[in-house]
Amino acid sequence: MTIIVVEVIEMASDDVWTEKYRPKTLDEVIGQEQIVRRLKSYVKTGNLPHLLFSGPPGVGKTACAVALAKDMFGDTWQNNFTELNASDERGIDVVRNNIKNFARTAPLGDARFKIIFLDEADALTSDAQSALRRTMERYTATCRFIISCNYSSKIIEPIQSRCAVYRFGPLGPKDIETMARRIEKGEGIKITKDGLDAIIYVARGDMRRAVNALQSASTVSKDITAEAVYETTSTARPKEIEEMLKLALNGQFMDSRNKLDDLLIKYGLSGSDIIDQIYASMFSLGLDEDVLVALVDRIGEADFRLTEGGNERIQVEALLAHFKMHGEAMKK
Numbered sequence: 340m341t342i343i344v345v346e347v348i349e350m351a352s353d354d355v356w357t358e359k360y361r362p363k364t365l366d367e368v369i370g371q372e373q374i375v376r377r378l379k380s381y382v383k384t385g386n387l388p389h390l391l392f393s394g395p396p397g398v399g400k401t402a403c404a405v406a407l408a409k410d411m412f413g414d415t416w417q418n419n420f421t422e423l424n425a426s427d428e429r430g431i432d433v434v435r436n437n438i439k440n441f442a443r444t445a446p447l448g449d450a451r452f453k454i455i456f457l458d459e460a461d462a463l464t465s466d467a468q469s470a471l472r473r474t475m476e477r478y479t480a481t482c483r484f485i486i487s488c489n490y491s492s493k494i495i496e497p498i499q500s501r502c503a504v505y506r507f508g509p510l511g512p513k514d515i516e517t518m519a520r521r522i523e524k525g526e527g528i529k530i531t532k533d534g535l536d537a538i539i540y541v542a543r544g545d546m547r548r549a550v551n552a553l554q555s556a557s558t559v560s561k562d563i564t565a566e567a568v569y570e571t572t573s574t575a576r577p578k579e580i581e582e583m584l585k586l587a588l589n590g591q592f593m594d595s596r597n598k599l600d601d602l603l604i605k606y607g608l609s610g611s612d613i614i615d616q617i618y619a620s621m622f623s624l625g626l627d628e629d630v631l632v633a634l635v636d637r638i639g640e641a642d643f644r645l646t647e648g649g650n651e652r653i654q655v656e657a658l659l660a661h662f663k664m665h666g667e668a669m670k671k
């Protein structure tokens with residue numbers, strides 16, 4: 340008989356930098372100033388409406404909800420706050436049962452209500468959202484809901500109208516730098532100038548991506564250089580993307596398509612990764628403004644089609660075809 344021993348290595352939460360550097364109070368949240376200001380005013384008054392947080396991944400929606408609960412409830416925050424993930428659970432019934440169990444007991448300490456944070460609510464069908472709306476109404480006396488989603492347009496109107504809506508934007512380069520410096524100090528590492536630029540480029544406004552990129556780069560090099568960042572994050576260098584775009588603008592469509600193949604194989608990029616990177620690089624190509632306008636419009640179209648399930652390869656190639664057509668028009 341063969342006995343297979345499976346060794347489970349668990350990382351302590353402090354070993355994961357996104358956990359270690361997660362804001363503990365609203366004061367530690369970086370950027371999102373207007374939102375943080377309004378959330379602090381709830382802490383001051385001790386009251387809260389239902390909230391809807393919408394925005395791209397990794398920009399602080401969960402971080403703000405947890406920090407708000409900590410600031411509002413102090414030591415009893417863990418008893419008065421729960422986080423549920425709408426897409427984890429098998430349907431709204433499980434969510435409802437979890438909500439019911441949590442809401443059944445009275446808030447602890449001085450708290451007037453408990454907070455239920457429902458992540459990825461846009462994963463719920465509209466029927467499930469209608470059920471959620473009734474659940475929200477049922478427990479309003481004892482619970483406040485913070486509903487988090489990437490696209491508020493996917494949340495049904497009756498839920499939106501019951502919530503104060505907060506739109507989180509991507510974080511700016513300065514915000515990413517603030518976090519990078521915080522980690523540099525905390526970990527005793529050194530981030531070089533080009534390393535910081537690479538972190539900002541790789542992050543594309545997503546703080547989770549920035550922190551993960553820093554941690555991965557730190558495993559191959561004590562100094563965080565651009566080389567270490569690109570080596571460990573499966574991101575094409577900006578100059579490789581520019582090279583692909585220049586080939587297309589120059590009329591060499593098949594060469595730019597081959598370059599695209601190289602990048603897809605070398606870095607395992609998804610269609611939306613490539614489109615994000617094309618968008619980030621196209622402004623440094625010295626294109627005329629009207630060409631830029633037309634191409635940004637095309638990028639918007641391709642991005643939308645990808646979220647609707649369009650074929651990644653065809654969408655990116657169609658975009659390169661547009662770069663070629665505009666490149667040729669500019670030569671005339």
Ligand SMILES: Nc1ncnc2c1ncn2[C@@H]1O[C@H](COP(=O)(O)OP(=O)(O)OP(=O)(O)O)[C@@H](O)[C@H]1O
Pocket residue numbers: 356357358360361362367368369370371394395396397398399400401402403458487488489510518546547550
């Ligand atoms: N504004 C911010 N200030 C400080 N840290 C942040 C900020 N935004 C994100 N982070 C960091 O990135 C990690 C992920 O952030 P968070 O969980 O808040 O993302 P999110 O917006 O809820 O994303 P998702 O939509 O994927 O759930 C956090 O652990 C935190 O360390």
